[in-house]
Structures are given as structure tokens and as C-alpha cells.
Amino acid sequence: MASIHLQNIEKKYGAFVGVQNMSLEIADEEFLVLLGPSGCGKTTTMRMIAGLEVPTDGQIVIGGEVVTDIDARDRDVAMVFQGYALYPNMSIYENIRFPLRMRGIPASEHDARIRRAADMVELGAYLDRKPGALSGGQRQRAALARAVVRQPQVFLMDEPLSNLDAKLRQSMRVQIKHMQRQLRVTTVYVTHDQIEAMTLADRIVIMNKGAIQQVGSPDEIYSDPANTFVAGFIGSPPMNLIDGVAQDGHFVAPGVSVACPAHVRGKVTLGVRPEDCSVGGESAQGMVYGVEPTGDVTYLTVLAGTKKIEVKAARAYRSDIDVPVGITFNPAHLYFFDDQGQRIRGAA
Amino acid sequence: MSRPDCSWATAKPYRSDPMGPDLSQVPAQGVAQAAPDRRGTLPRRRSPLLRKAFPYLLLAPAMVYLLAITLYPGLFAIYQSLFVVKFLTWTWTGFGNYSAILQDREFWAALGNTALIGAISLSLQTAIALALAYFAYRDPLIRGWRIVFLMPMLFMPSAVAFIWKLAFNDGRVISDLLGRLGLIEGNLDWLGSIWLARLTLIVADVWQWTPFLFIIFVAALQGQDQEIEEAARLDGASWPAIFWNVSLPMMRPVIVVAVTLRGIDITTMFTNVYVMTQGSPGGATETMSYFIYRQGFRMFNFGYASAASVLMLILTVVIAQTVVKRAFHSGKQ
Numbered sequence: 001m002a003s004i005h006l007q008n009i010e011k012k013y014g015a016f017v018g019v020q021n022m023s024l025e026i027a028d029e030e031f032l033v034l035l036g037p038s039g040c041g042k043t044t045t046m047r048m049i050a051g052l053e054v055p056t057d058g059q060i061v062i063g064g065e066v067v068t069d070i071d072a073r074d075r076d077v078a079m080v081f082q083g084y085a086l087y088p089n090m091s092i093y094e095n096i097r098f099p100l101r102m103r104g105i106p107a108s109e110h111d112a113r114i115r116r117a118a119d120m121v122e123l124g125a126y127l128d129r130k131p132g133a134l135s136g137g138q139r140q141r142a143a144l145a146r147a148v149v150r151q152p153q154v155f156l157m158d159e160p161l162s163n164l165d166a167k168l169r170q171s172m173r174v175q176i177k178h179m180q181r182q183l184r185v186t187t188v189y190v191t192h193d194q195i196e197a198m199t200l201a202d203r204i205v206i207m208n209k210g211a212i213q214q215v216g217s218p219d220e221i222y223s224d225p226a227n228t229f230v231a232g233f234i235g236s237p238p239m240n241l242i243d244g245v246a247q248d249g250h251f252v253a254p255g256v257s258v259a260c261p262a263h264v265r266g267k268v269t270l271g272v273r274p275e276d277c278s279v280g281g282e283s284a285q286g287m288v289y290g291v292e293p294t295g296d297v298t299y300l301t302v303l304a305g306t307k308k309i310e311v312k313a314a315r316a317y318r319s320d321i322d323v324p325v326g327i328t329f330n331p332a333h334l335y336f337f338d339d340q341g342q343r344i345r346g347a348a
Numbered sequence: 349m350s351r352p353d354c355s356w357a358t359a360k361p362y363r364s365d366p367m368g369p370d371l372s373q374v375p376a377q378g379v380a381q382a383a384p385d386r387r388g389t390l391p392r393r394r395s396p397l398l399r400k401a402f403p404y405l406l407l408a409p410a411m412v413y414l415l416a417i418t419l420y421p422g423l424f425a426i427y428q429s430l431f432v433v434k435f436l437t438w439t440w441t442g443f444g445n446y447s448a449i450l451q452d453r454e455f456w457a458a459l460g461n462t463a464l465i466g467a468i469s470l471s472l473q474t475a476i477a478l479a480l481a482y483f484a485y486r487d488p489l490i491r492g493w494r495i496v497f498l499m500p501m502l503f504m505p506s507a508v509a510f511i512w513k514l515a516f517n518d519g520r521v522i523s524d525l526l527g528r529l530g531l532i533e534g535n536l537d538w539l540g541s542i543w544l545a546r547l548t549l550i551v552a553d554v555w556q557w558t559p560f561l562f563i564i565f566v567a568a569l570q571g572q573d574q575e576i577e578e579a580a581r582l583d584g585a586s587w588p589a590i591f592w593n594v595s596l597p598m599m600r601p602v603i604v605v606a607v608t609l610r611g612i613d614i615t616t617m618f619t620n621v622y623v624m625t626q627g628s629p630g631g632a633t634e635t636m637s638y639f640i641y642r643q644g645f646r647m648f649n650f651g652y653a654s655a656a657s658v659l660m661l662i663l664t665v666v667i668a669q670t671v672v673k674r675a676f677h678s679g680k681q
Contacts, residue, residue, distance in 0.1 A: 052578050072581045085579035089597035098593070099583035146583070 002063030002076075002153040002186055003028045004049060009058030011044050011210075018044045020210045022058075029184045031177070035197040036207035037233070042190045045207070046156050049188060051075045063153055073102075078147035079156040082163060084139040086131040092118070092142050093127040099150045117149040120179060137168045144176070148183065155180070155187040161196060173199055194234050198222070206230050223333075228341040231271045237299065237310045239335070240277070242270045246336070254305020256284045258329055264336045264344050271335035274299070277311040281328025284309060288323045302327060422661075429655035434648065445655035455656065457631055458639035465546055465635065466614040469553045474607055476554065477561035482591055485569040498563055500556045509623035512552040516624070542632040545625050549633055552620050557613070561606050568602040569595065604675035608668050615664050636660050 004026040011018040019041040026032050034042035047053040049060060051072030060068050067075050078099070086095050096114045105113075118124045121141035131139055140160055147155060160176070161169045177200050180187050191197055197204050198218045206213040206221065206229070214226040225231035231239040244253025246268045251260040253270065260270075277283075279300065286304030291313075298318070300311040302325055311327055319325070336344045394402075429445055431438040449455050484490045490497070500508070515521040516538045523536045538544045572595065580590045596603075618637035621627060627634035627642070634642070640660070644653030 050578075050582060052581070072578075073584045073586070077582060079579065079582045081575045081579060083573060083575050085573065085575035087576060087580070087594055087597075089594075089600075098580070098585070102580075102584035102586075102589060146579075150583075 003030075004154065004186060004188070005059075005061040006045070006049070007059040007061065009045075009048060009055040009060060011041070011048060011053060012056045017210050019048070019055075022210075022212060024205065024212070024215070026186060026188065028186055031180050031187045031189065031200060031202045033189045033191060033197040033201035033204045034207060035191060035194060035204050035233075036213075038192055040207040041210040042192075042205075042207050043158055046079075046158055046188055046190050049154070050077055050079050050156050076153040077156060078150065078152040078154070079158065080140070080143050080147050080160045082159040084131070084136075084143045084163075086139055086142055086146070088131055091128050091130055092123065092134070092145075095131065095142060096127075096146045096149050099146060103150060105150070113149055114145075117145040120148060120182075121145045121175070136164050137172060140164065140172065141175075144179070148179070151183075152185065155185050157187065157189045159191055160189075162191070162193070169196075176200065194236065198234075206233060208233075225271070225335065226343055228269055228271070228337045231335060231337070235273055237274050239271045239273050240307075240309045241337075242272075242304075242307055242309070244268065244270060251336070254307065255286050256304055256307075256309075258283050258334065259331065260334065260336060263346075267339045268344065269337040269339075269341070271337060272329045273333065274310040274312040276330040276333040277309065278328050278330075279311060279313050279317060279325065281326050283329040284327040286325060286327070288319045288321050288325050290321065291317070291319055293318070300325075425654040426658055428651055429658050431651045433650040433654075438651075441651070445652050446659070449652065449655055449659065454631060454634070455639060458634045458636050461546075461631075461633060462615060462617070462635045462637075465549055465553075465633070466611065466617065468546075469550045470607065470611055470614055472550065473554045473558040473561055473610070474603070477558050477565050478596075478603075480558075480562050481565035481569055482595065485566045490566065491570070494563060494566070497559050499559070501560050503556070505556070505619040506623060508556050509552065509620045512548065512555075512620070513624045516548045539625060539628055542629060545629055545633045548624060549617070549620050552624065553614065553617065557610060561610060564602060564606045565599065568599045572598055601676060604672060608671055611671075612664055612668055615660070 004024075006022055006024040006026075009022050010020055022041075022045065034045060036042045044053060048055050049062075051067070051070065055068065058068075059066055062075060062077070086092075087098065090098065093114060096117055097110055100110050100113065114127070115124065118127055121144050123138065123141050123145055126134060126138060126142075131142065134142065140163070143160070157176070161172050164172060173196060176189075189196075189200060198221075201218055203215060203217055204221050205215050208229050214221060214230045216224070221230060221234055225234065225239070228241055232241055242253050242256055244251055244256060244267075246252075246260050246264045246266065248265075249259060249262045251258050251264070251268065251270055256270070258270070260268075284302065284304045286302040286309065289301040289303040289308055292299040292301075293315075295315075297315055298313045300313040300317060300319070302309045302311060304327075309327065338344055428438075430440065430442060432441045432444070433439075516523075520535055522538075523532065523534075526532045526536070527534070536544065538548050576594060576598075577590060580594050585593065616637050617635050618641065621633060621635050621638045622641070625633040627638050636656070637660075640653045640656045643649045643656060
């Protein structure tokens with residue numbers, strides 16, 4: 001059980017900056033998700049916490065102890081890898097036992113702890129199999145058991161579900177969250193999947209190009225995005241971002257015209273989520289570009305000017321293409337961003 | 349479809365003839381497609397017999413060549429081993445040569461020498477190559493300059509043997525170096541002692557062939573999943589523990605194949621013996637190959653030499669088969 005402090009850490013590979021001047025406080029027992037597109041520095045950040053990469057600059061503190069110069073094997077940290085990283089020559093039992101052996105835990109305790117860990121991930125019946133004889137989901141559960149068995153201070157999970165199919169991913173997600181709550185171990189979880197981030201996290205850290213874009217609870221990230229990157233990254237389909245001009249309390253873009261707060265002026269970007277748009281009305285005018293029924297909702301794409309606007313329409317909505325259509329934006333959920341992409345908040 | 353303006357109709361009207369019908373009014377499906385022009389090329393047909401024989405015909409040149417230089421001499425050796433051959437006089441003896449060989453003390457000595465020198469040399473080069481590979485495989489320099497490490501095995505074996513002969517015996521370079529280091533006084537007679545003579549053969553073989561194993565082991569280690577090693581580090585394993593528990597077991601199939609190849613090579617060790625020691629002192633460095641050579645080309649007992657090489661072939665095949673089979677069988681479980 002430990003909190004983690006990242007103090008101004010930086011990672012450079014030659015001239016390339018992997019992670020720039022990052023500071024982050026992760027509370028004890030917190031489930032923190034690092035979310036971002038590939039190459040944004042999230043995995044590098046995690047590997048620095050693990051001790052597999054040495055930061056170029058800055059300090060890492062785990063449980064009150066500065067660990068920047070401590071080798072990976074001496075930081076009490078367990079990691080689950082994307083590719084499972086099980087030892088192929090050992091049985092699942094021996095795989096789970098390996099960290100106990102390496103850390104000199106008395107042999108008399110091994111069996112009980114291994115069985116407890118295996119039961120936690122429902123793998124008790126497969127202990128004498130080799131990893132090669134297990135399915136992808138079972139392997140990942142074995143990797144979880146190996147991480148759990150030595151009761152580390154910190155769990156690190158590097159896209160643990162991305163090699164699994166969609167259905168398995170959902171059930172593993174629940175299992176991971178349940179386990180984290182049960183064990184109350186500080187967890188850092190890396191993913192590029194926003195659904196995983198939203199469902200698992202206590203707090204989400206959104207990263208892009210090596211820098212933190214926003215830190216917040218899933219609700220905050222979703223309903224109060226700090227900039228256009230966060231707004232466009234979260235949500236499925238993501239927020240509509242429409243470039244236009246605001247003047248005298250009115251925002252105008254090709255095919256779009258809505259009221260806006262008086263302090264919003266000049267070249268701005270309007271953000272509106274598909275679920276805050278409804279068919280019929282005056283906010284935007286355009287032609288139907290496509291209709292995608294998914295079963296529980298229907299996604300409508302409208303071409304307004306040159307911009308495609310996504311609308312979450314009623315389940316039964318159907319239309320042919322190239323039919324004129326009007327859209328209403330919910331005025332309570334409009335977001336405005338300045339020409340740097342930063343959110344314009346409050347009255348100024 | 350409720351769309352009145354299909355794209356083919358709004359597209360620029362195409363008229364082949366200003367007075368002809370307006371083709372833009374003809375549905376796309378109705379326009380005749382030009383048939384592919386097949387004039388002048390008759391489809392080629394092969395007789396079913398030729399079609400079946402074709403792969404074998406393609407293989408034939410290589411097969412004939414291989415059979416001519418391996419199978420024919422092999423069969424000839426087996427046939428010859430049943431005779432007492434003195435140049436052109438062949439006298440049938442059945443398994444006489446074999447029973448004589450099995451009672452020949454020199455044969456058993458040669459077999460023992462081969463096993464002894466081979467085993468020491470092979471263990472040394474495997475251990476050195478493994479250690480070097482494990483220390484070096486992460487180094488980008490070694491990835492880039494692999495070929496440099498292969499140099500010793502690219503040299504002509506006989507040239508290498510002569511260099512070692514010069515270094516140990518004729519040129520006394522090694523003795524001189526050891527003397528300057530203060531390890532020995534005067535000149536060491538490398539051929540005067542059984543173990544020193546064997547040592548020269550071992551040193552020469554290790555020097556020339558460690559790179560072969562090294563390069564294979566480096567490739568095997570580089571091919572291993574980096575994540576597994578990192579997982580072991582986070583599990584608390586030290587570098588030696590990772591090597592013994594994780595890397596080495598994963599390399600096992602590669603090690604077995606490489607060592608078997610090298611083992612077969614060492615069993616037939618000839619060049620170094622021929623050039624450096626000629627079996628001296630007192631046959632202590634005579635290997636199987638040299639024994640066969642001596643019987644055949646020094647004493648002209650061709651039937652006897654053939655019988656010895658047949659025995660050696662059987663021995664090599666059996667050992668190699670057993671080792672490979674066992675290693676791979678247990679690896680699968």
C-alpha cells in the first residue's frame with residue numbers, strides 16, 4: 001500500500017522527448033488510468049515507475065521513499081504486461097511461484113499463497129498446465145495471479161486486455177476492478193481504450209505528445225474537458241468540434257448558428273457531444289450524409305457546410321442520404337475552445 | 349433507390365458517333381464489354397505425365413549431384429568394408445574387418461581420444477559462447493558487427509591449423525608469451541606431453557568455432573520476448589537467476605541443435621590433428637578421422653579403413669538422433 005509521487009520527471013531519447021516535465025500525485029489505493037494515443041508517453045511513464053526505464057530528469061517517490069535510483073527488482077512493484085510475459089518453460093503453478101522464490105519468501109507459505117491467488121482469478125484447475133496450453137484470457141489471468149501473489153505495494157498494468165477479444169475484455173475488466181477493490185493496492189493502468197479508462201478509473205490522466213492534457217475523474221474528463229484534444233479523444237463517437245467565429249453572443253460556422261456567452265469572441269471552436277444533438281431544429285442545417293443503426297441507438301451523420309456532425313438519434317430514426325435536415329444543440333452542453341484549443345470558461 | 353440522378357447518367361454523355369444513339373441513356377449493364385483478345389495465343393497444354401514428372405525433373409540435377417558425391421561413396425565404403433583390399437586385390441572377408449577393428453586397441457584409443465578432446469572442447473566453447481552471448485546480446489554494436497565475430501570460422505581450417513602449429517610448436521610464440529608473463533621457464537614442448545598436446549587441439553578448436561555458437565546464441569537471445577525478461581526483473585530475479593530460470597530454458601532447443609551440429613563436426617575432427625600433432629605423442633591425440641586416414645592412406649588397409657568409417661557413421665547418427673529426439677521431446681511437454 002503506497003502512494004506514488006512523480007516530481008517533474010522527464011524522459012528523452014536523444015533529441016526526442018518521450019515524457020516532458022510531468023508531475024503527478026497518485027493516492028494510496030487509487031486506481032489511476034493513463035490514457036492516450038500510441039506514442040503519447042503513457043507506457044514510458046509506467047516503465048519509469050516500474051524501474052525498467054530511468055528518467056532523464058526528476059524524481060519518483062513510492063510510499064515515501066525515493067526510488068529513482070533503485071533497481072526494478074528492488075521496488076516492491078508488480079506489473080502485468082500486454083503480451084502476458086509468462087515463463088513458457090514453467091507450469092502455471094511455477095509461474096505464480098516465481099516471484100515468491102525470487103523474493104525469498106519462506107517455502108512453507110508458497111502453496112497457500114499460490115492457491116489463494118489462483119482462486120482469485122479462477123485458475124485453480126489449470127495450475128499444472130504450461131502457458132502454451134491455455135487460452136489468451138487464461139494466460140492473462142495467470143499473469144494477474146503472478147502479480148497478486150506477492151502482495152506488492154503497487155500494481156502496474158500495461159494494456160493488459162488489448163490482446164483479448166471484445167467479449168473477454170469486458171469480463172476481465174470487471175474482474176480487474178473487483179480485484180483492485182478487494183486488495184486495495186495502488187494501481188496504475190495504461191490503455192488507449194477510453195471505455196477501459198472510463199469504466200476502471202478513479203482518476204484518468206489523459207496524455208498526448210509526452211504531456212498531461214487533463215487529470216480528473218471519468219465524469220470530469222467527460223463533462224468538463226480542458227481542451228480540444230481531451231474533448232475529441234473521449235466519447236464514442238467523439239465530441240463534434242466545429243471551427244467558426246463568435247461575435248456579440250453569437251457563434252457562426254458554415255451551416256451552424258447558435259447563441260454563445262458574450263465573453264466568447266473571435267476565432268473559436270464549438271464542441272458539442274453527439275448525445276446533446278437532436279434531430280429537427282435550427283442550430284445546424286445540413287444534408288444527411290449517413291445513417292448507422294446499431295440496435296439501441298442510431299448514429300446520424302449530417303454534412304453541414306464542409307463539416308460532418310455526428311448526432312445520436314432515436315433508435316427508430318431512418319433517412320435516405322442527401323435529404324435536408326435540421327439539428328438542435330442542447331444549449332446547456334455547449335463547449336467553447338479558443339484558437340489554441342484551450343477551453344474558454346466563465347465570464348471574462 | 350429513390351435517387352433520380354444516378355452518377356452514370358449525369359456523367360458527361362459519351363457518343364461514339366455524333367449521329368448514333370446517345371449511349372448515356374443505355375443502362376451500364378447493357379453496354380457490351382469487349383471480350384479479351386485471345387487471338388494468336390493458343391492455351392498451352394501439358395500431358396498429365398509431364399505435369400507429374402515436372403517437379404522431379406526440376407529436382408533432378410541437384411539430386412544427381414548429391415547422390416553422386418555422398419550416396420555412391422557411402423555405399424562403396426560399405427561394400428569395400430567387407431573385403432581385405434590391397435590396391436587392386438579384393439579378398440572377401442565378410443565381417444572380418446569389423447571383428448578385427450573391435451579388437452584393435454588403437455581403434456578404441458582413437459575413439460576415446462575423440463570423445464575426450466571433443467567433450468572438453470565442446471563444453472568449453474558452449475560455455476564461453478553462452479556467457480559471451482548473454483553479456484553481449486543487448487549491445488547494439490554487436491548487432492551491427494556480427495560478421496566480425498564470425499571471422500575465425502571464415503578462415504580456411506588448414507590455414508588456421510598452420511597458424512596454431514606455428515604458435516605452439518615451430519614458432520614457440522605461446523611459450524615465449526607465457527615465459528614473458530613469468531608463468532613458465534624456457535620453452536614448453538607441447539608435443540612432449542599427452543595433455544599439453546591435447547590442449548593445443550582443444551585451444552585451436554575453441555578459438556575457431558566458439559564464434560559459430562556465439563552467433564547462434566546471440567540470435568536466440570535477441571529473438572526472446574523482452575517482456576519476459578522484464579517480468580522476471582520485476583518479480584525480483586537477479587541477472588544470474590534470470591539466466592538460469594528463464595533465458596536458458598527458453599534457449600534449450602537452439603542450444604541442442606547448435607551443439608549437435610558442432611558435435612558432429614568435432615567427431616570428424618581431422619585438419620588440426622593432421623597439421624598440428626599427427627596423433628603424437630604416442631597416439632594420444634589420434635582422433636577417429638585420423639585413425640581412418642592412417643589406416644587407409646598410410647597403411648593402405650582400405651577395407652579396414654572403410655569398416656572403421658562405417659562404424660563411425662553409425663555411431664554419429666545414433667548419438668545425434670538420440671540427443672535431438674530427447675531434447676525436443678522433453679521440451680514439448
